[in-house]
Amino acid sequence: MNFLSEALWVLLLGSLLGFELIGKVPPTLHTPLMSGANAISGITILAALTLIIKAADNQALLIIGSISLGFALFNVIGGFLVTDRMLRMFSRKSSKKKGN
Amino acid sequence: MNVTEIIKYAIDLLAVLLLALGIKGLSKVRSAKDANRLAAIAMGFAVLGVLFDSLGGTGISINSWLWILLGVLFGGVLGAVTAQKVPMTSMPEIVALFNGCGGMSSLLVAIGVALFPISGNSTEFNNQLVQGLSIVVSVFVGSITFTGSIVAMAKLQGWLSTPSWTQNKIRHLFNISFAVFSLVAAINILSIGVGDGINLWMLVIGSALLGIGVTLPIGGADMPVVISLLNSYSGVAAAAAGFVVRSQLLIVAGAMVGAAGLILTQVMCKGMNRSLTSVLFGGALGASSSLKSSNSEYENITSCSVEECALTLEAAERVIIVPGYGLAVAQAQHTLREVSRALENNGIEVNYAIHPVAGRMPGHMNVLLAEADVPYEQLKEMDVINQDFPATDVVLVLGANDVVNPQAKNDSSSPLYGMPVLDVQEARTVFVIKRGMSAGYSGIKNDLFDLPNTSMVFGDAKKVLGDLLLELKELGLGGKS
Structure with a gap:
């Protein structure tokens, strides 16, 4: 099988999985879920990394790749941390000491 | 391979x-x-x-x-x-x-x-x-x-x-x-x-x-x-x-x-x-709506002081709080929590009505109130709490507007018509804490403000809640928490 047909299967099954994964979501979790899924969509770090690694000595490609990696990582790290911050507030005990 | x-x-x-x-x-x-x-x-x-x-x-x-x-x-x-x-x-x-x-x-x-x-x-x-x-x-x-x-x-x-x-x-x-x-x-x-x-x-x-x-x-x-x-x-x-x-x-x-x-x-x-x-x-x-509905002005606004609000709350048995974006803007969630603690210490039942799109994001209010240590069980979803309003003494609307607009149920010409809302007007008394008479995010007039059982308390949510807390303490509620 060549890459294309494999990739199309992967695309199809991935989409179906995504549709099935979240059925009923309590409104409380809408924001964290959106934020978490948003962090996952930063998975383009893989594309950026691949670009940098395969760029060899092409300086322009290295720079584009690096900027792209920066943007994606901003999304990933920021996204997961912000989601964690939100979700930590739902666990009552640990947030006692906080409050401004 | x-x-x-x-x-x-x-x-x-x-x-x-x-x-x-x-x-x-x-x-x-x-x-x-x-x-x-x-x-x-x-x-x-x-x-x-x-x-x-x-x-x-x-x-x-x-x-x-x-x-x-x-x-x-x-x-x-x-x-x-x-x-x-x-x-x-x-x-x-x-x-x-x-x-x-x-x-x-x-x-x-x-x-x-x-x-x-x-x-x-x-x-x-x-x-x-x-x-x-x-x-x-x-x-x-x-x-x-x-x-x-x-x-x-x-x-x-x-x-x-x-x-x-x-x-x-x-x-x-x-x-x-x-x-x-x-x-x-x-x-x-x-x-x-x-x-x-x-x-x-x-x-x-x-x-x-x-x-x-x-x-x-x-x-x-x-x-x-x-x-x-x-x-x-x-x-x-x-x-x-x-x-x-x-x-x-x-x-x-x-x-x-x-x-x-x-x-x-x-x-x-x-x-x-x-x-x-x-x-x-x-x-x-x-x-789109401001063009056609600009003729309707508020006719019957009752405004009241924080003191009156405190007195009514003291006499209440069941209180429901409706938070909205204004609460988030004013950063008043912690003060709100203290107010509700004071009420609870006096044996008053306090619940929070969470509209699915209150705030600027679904779950926005849940996150905000969780930050202020509000117990998860007190946050009630719209479908659950809507039946409770008729048996409720006081509703506090804090920085929410469109989600409590009865137009959505009664007025088929309203752009909000059909949107599920919280039926706060069913309660005995409704206090709307609001900075001014400006419209909500949709820009639509809120019929709730005109109702006889609604009173407006004007001011910044955090300031009003702070004053409310002082008044309640003077009335002997809560004490030290």
């Missing part, structure tokens, strides 16, 4: 499995926190897989490492700092910002590959059309995601208002021409290749303008839906980037997020009783 490849596949599969479990877990209250960490770990594995594969294959040059390090420092540090610094009230904006950056990343990858074909890979691309198509999709969706998210963020921050000309039908003409412009550029890329890149830049600009043109007319109340939809787009952009660099892991993850984001968008639309098409093409709720 050699050992390196097998290990690489194993890592990838593990990453996909963990990602799927992560998304699933995020939709349950109990498992959400761990699920988020699981997804983060999965992301780590995915990166490991790419590095491992390259090290086992062609290797990674020092030069590449240098640029990787640079990108990691730049994005990682900035992301970590932003995530810690941003106040909880600006959560929707920050999600929009992160999302836009994800779209930008996919866009850059596609531009890079289009302008400088990757050396090691190019011979395998037997199908030029597929490569061209994936670049086109990645650029198109990535660009829309970026500009759309930035506009959404700017509007939520209040940096951008909704220009009145965007409510005109002409905007459709603009957007259609941007779309056609992008389409022509895309067809050129597919038929004659990227060439000197002029078509590529045309596509970038065309889709960027389209992203702005589509998002700009959308009213603030609909913004959560738009952000969720843009989040879905960034998944699609990632999947397209996966086709560009031939990474199956990227395709699966992108497709999952794209599909899950779409479902979430649908769920949110349902909460507002709006269809996705009316959100996207209907324009802002208020702007």
Whole structure:
């Protein structure tokens, strides 16, 4: 099988999985879920990394790749941390000491 | 298949499995926190897989490492700092910002590959059309995601208002021409290749303008839906980037997020009783209505002092608090918590009515109140609590407006008509704490304020609640907590 047909299967099954994964979501979790899924969509770090690694000595490609990696990582790290911050507030005990 | 490849596949599969479990877990209250960490770990594995594969294959040059390090420092540090610094009230904006950056990343990858074909890979691309198509999709969706998210963020921050000309039908003409412009550029890329890149830049600009043109007319109340939809787009952009660099892991993850984001968008639309098409093409709720409903003025406004409010509360047995965006803006959640503690200490039953779209994002109020230590059990969803209003003595409406507007039930000519609302007017007394008589985000007059059992307490939510707390303590409620 060549890459294309494999990739199309992967695309199809991935989409179906995504549709099935979240059925009923309590409104409380809408924001964290959106934020978490948003962090996952930063998975383009893989594309950026691949670009940098395969760029060899092409300086322009290295720079584009690096900027792209920066943007994606901003999304990933920021996204997961912000989601964690939100979700930590739902666990009552640990947030006692906080409050401004 | 050699050992390196097998290990690489194993890592990838593990990453996909963990990602799927992560998304699933995020939709349950109990498992959400761990699920988020699981997804983060999965992301780590995915990166490991790419590095491992390259090290086992062609290797990674020092030069590449240098640029990787640079990108990691730049994005990682900035992301970590932003995530810690941003106040909880600006959560929707920050999600929009992160999302836009994800779209930008996919866009850059596609531009890079289009302008400088990757050396090691190019011979395998037997199908030029597929490569061209994936670049086109990645650029198109990535660009829309970026500009759309930035506009959404700017509007939520209040940096951008909704220009009145965007409510005109002409905007459709603009957007259609941007779309056609992008389409022509895309067809050129597919038929004659990227060439000197002029078509590529045309596509970038065309889709960027389209992203702005589509998002700009959308009213603030609909913004959560738009952000969720843009989040879905960034998944699609990632999947397209996966086709560009031939990474199956990227395709699966992108497709999952794209599909899950779409479902979430649908769920949110349902909460507002709006269809996705009316959100996207209907324009802002208020702007269209302000023209015809400007004749109706408030006739019967009762305003009252904090003291009266405190006295009524003291005599109450059951109190329901309706929080809204104003509460978030005023940062009054902690003061509110103290007020409700004082009431509870006096044996008064306090509950919170959470409208699905209160605030600027679904779940916004839950996050806010959780920060102030409000017990989860006291947060009641709309369907549950609507039956309780007739048996309630006092309702405190704090910075909420459109979600308590009875027009949505009674007035079929109202733009809000059909949106599920909280039936606060059924309660004996309603206090609306509000800064002034300005309309809610939709710009629509609220009939609730005119009702005889409604009293307005004017002032900043935090200030009013602070005064209320003092008054309650003077009445002997709460004492030390």
